[in-house]
Amino acid sequence: MFLGNNLKTLRKRKNLTQDEAAEKIGISRTKINAYENGHSEPTIDSLTLLAGFYQVNIDTLIKIDLSKLSEKQVDELENGHDSFISGSKIRVLTSTVDSDNNENIELVPLKAKAGYTNGYNDPDFINKLPTFQLPFLSKERKYRTFQIDGDSMQPIKDKSYVIGEFVQNWIDIKDGYAYIVLTADDGIVFKIAFNHIKKDKTLLLHSLNPLYKDYPVKINQIKEVWRFVSYFSNELPDVNNTKEELLEAIKDLEDKIKKVKMTL
16 A cells, blocks of 8 residues: 555645645645554545545555656646556445445435535435435446436436446446536536547547537546436427437437547
8 A cells, every 4th residue: 555655745746745735635734644654544535635636546546656657657647647547446435225235326306416516425415315216226236316407418308317327437438328427517417428538538428419519528527427227207208209200310319429439
């Protein structure tokens, strides 16, 4: 474990004293000193703060001896280009269980959407979310449900609830599939994703609604990824669409996805 030495190395690379680092990170100087010298181990919350401040993935911070790396390699790490784990972090997921110790499906309604951006790894916040179970989903996997707003993913209606399966390794993200992505800047977004992690450390996010433009998100700005599994809505699909119109809409969507893939 290289946590203490790595914290000291990264702090010195920023030309910060322990007092200055403590003020910027929001952790006391005493704790900074104890972590760097191996006298105590940080909590998950503190570890998340430290990794975020130094812009280094948690497992690299713990497992890789940064003092053995070249200057260029450390620069790459600090810029979010982690060649050691290629987009895969230790995903410390805060979760809840029912009385039988089964994983709950937490529900993030619109009123909790803004708070989730900062509270996604806060046990107190997660424990206050509504929970439920769905017997047809695997007990071996972790699911969460998010209420979406807007029309960027039509025909999925505004205010629908989308169920996602937690993605541990972001390298597994598949081009052209739908994902719920938690980003530092935009919060929760529901999009079709194209995996550019190996190319330039980004995900390209695509909307089903052609009025919305594609845009890339750096992986160091992403906090969580959930693979779309299912959704439910209080609204029925539009009944005015004829069979021909639906087929045409599907073909148009397929053509759009093909065009996006051709640009990759």
